[in-house]
Amino acid sequence: MLNRIETYYDAVPRSSARAEEFGPLILFVQEGQGWPFYARPALGATGEITVEDVEKVRARQRELGVPEAFEWVAETTPGLRAAVEASGLTVHEHPLMVLEGDGLAVPEPEGVTVRMVGADDPGLGSAVAAPYAAFGMAPQPGTAERIGGRIEAGLTRLAAAFDGTGDALTAGQHQPVGPVSEVVGVGTVPAARRRGLGLAVTAALVADARAHGAELVFLSASDADVARLYGRLGFRTVATALIAEA
Template sequence: LEGEGSAVPEPEGVTVRVVEADDPGLESAVAAPYGAFGATPEPGAAERVAGRIRAGYTRLAAAFDASGTALAAGQHQTVGPVSEVVGVGTLPEARRRGLGLAVTAALVADARARGVELVFLTASDENVARLYGRLGFRTVATALIAEA
């Protein structure tokens, strides 16, 4: 899917923001997508993401609750005028509140503010693609994924 992105209202009770390498919320923001898919971050994951942020390869956005815990997060990876939104995930207990959509909108806005001309992502299925359609993404191709 590729898209222009559009603003979505910030879900109630959270703050959606871009997370910098020295942000106290970095570790929680890195961990949220892992938790969304029932996994635990590997040791050093937050430090690796911080290094990628410092190098300009990765931008990270997250939706934080009032306690400062990330409930949803994702990244965009930029190469020249193109950026891919990756790893957007919402913790199971926080789903169905629009957090993933709000994080994705923040990532697209950040990419555009940095001069990115094309933002794309891969939707796991048609239902997810429809959600991203609310941000202006449209299907342009289908990827075939081979598995053993």
């Protein structure tokens, strides 16, 4: 299972990023607009990853003006954490969770409509903006069009919870690559939190992923409390996702 997830992690950025190799590490560099990617262990890399390996990647990230960030799975690359921390980065732990079965249904919250959002959907812009608002940010110009293009290409599936006026209160995505898909970017605008909207949108994404042939659906929870919520949908923790930042 973890090997399949590693293969996914290597494949999914390549639809919009170029890969630069640094020995046992690989840096994905976003082509054009979009959220900046990260560095991670190269697929199939063996042997020790040193502080010097990490520093080479960080130097390149500074040169490119992108965040000095690394993402990996603790259980598949256990030696990387020591090298990353020795270079001065801070490592955060997140439960890595895999869906068992088809996912459990949850009641649709009152006063909202939860649905998938297509590339030509009038709610696309609002759905794209909602997760950014959840974290106090604004999307870059052209983000909705870029996401729409990914939806048309089958690279992204987007779901949202809309209020009666058509504004998205919560949205999230899953990113299919063959029979594997990851649920990402689920966020709720601050005024609509604690209503079960994130869980309802995640359930819609899970159902859509299964309906489109995903055999393995997974996600990374922000912390143990959020992991318990995802457990209500049938997700279980199988490993630890690590994110390192400057």
